[in-house]
Amino acid sequence: MIEREVFLLIGAIIGDIAGSRFEWFNQRSKDFELLSPKCFFTDDSVISLAICDALMKCTENFSDLSDQAVSSMQEVGRHYRHCGYGGSFFRWMYSNNPKPYNSYGNGAAMRVSGCGHVGTSINEVKQLSRSVTEVTHNHPEGLKGAEATATAVFLARTGKSINEIKNYIVKNYYSLDFTIDDIRETYKYNETCQDTVPQALEAFFESTDFEDAIRNAISIGGDSDTLAAITGSVAEAYYGVPTSIRKRAITFLDERLLEILLEFESRYPAKIEDK
Helix, strand or coil: CCCEECCCCHHHHHHHHHHHCCCCCCCCCCCCCCCCCCCCCCHHHHHHHHHHHHHHHCCCCCCCHHHHHHHHHHHHHCCCCCCCCCHHHHHHHCCCCCCCCCCCECHHHHCCHHHHHHCCCHHHHHHHHHHHHCCCCCCHHHHHHHHHHHHHHHHHHCCCCHHHHHHHHHHHCCCCCCCHHHHCCCCCCCCEHHHCHHHHHHHHHCCCCHHHHHHHHHCCCCCHHHHHHHHHHHHHHHHCEEHHHHHHHHHHCCHHHHHHHHHHHHHCCCCCCCC
16 A cells, blocks of 8 residues: 655645656656656745745734735745746746736646645635735736635545535636546647646546646646646645655755745644534
8 A cells, every 4th residue: 555644735846846857848648757857846836835935924814915925935936046937927026016917827826735725714715815826916817727726725635525626616617628638639838827727627637646646737748847736736635645755756855945845734734624
């Protein structure tokens, strides 16, 4: 039996690292070494952890979360100038007066898994997602992609079945009228939420375990690290992560990022929505 434990947030980071080497050299099958020495962390891991830093530093009622998200993303993110930021976000991060720029890029969705773990109800998760997203990605599709991801994480960690999670997503966010096999040969690189989040979630919905979910996401090509980060965030909350994969993945992180990850995992054990 494979040993599995629940490690908050590590799913997104594993997806990012596993997909990193395929972003510009797409893999169109599920047969590949999951965490090759050629892998590395990208902006997806950095900014996901920056949001976790903000969630830990803001006030208990989250009233200053948006301000803290700006501060943490700039403070943490500026240490990793060459980790793959998009042009608009790069300019935002180095601005002395950062403002939202009406983006619907998939960076909105890859960074919000922490919100799905911290929120104690689905409505609170949605508010947390909005607070950390609207400071950059204030386009309706950007907000939608982030919220869909955060709520899927919340539903997964609070015991909903795959069918229940999928039904919620279809009812409230995306139609998901395709399968991974349908799109594997034709899906192209896309940086928008509306053409990344549905595909990433479908990769989870068709999975049999955590690793299979990551392989599904990477196998369709496209923006592989971000796709797999989104898929991994939900798959981790649902399945847990094999300990062997976690141990390998954290060797790719530096001391600064690992410290944020470990503190977040220690401060936010799984919480169940009150019925």
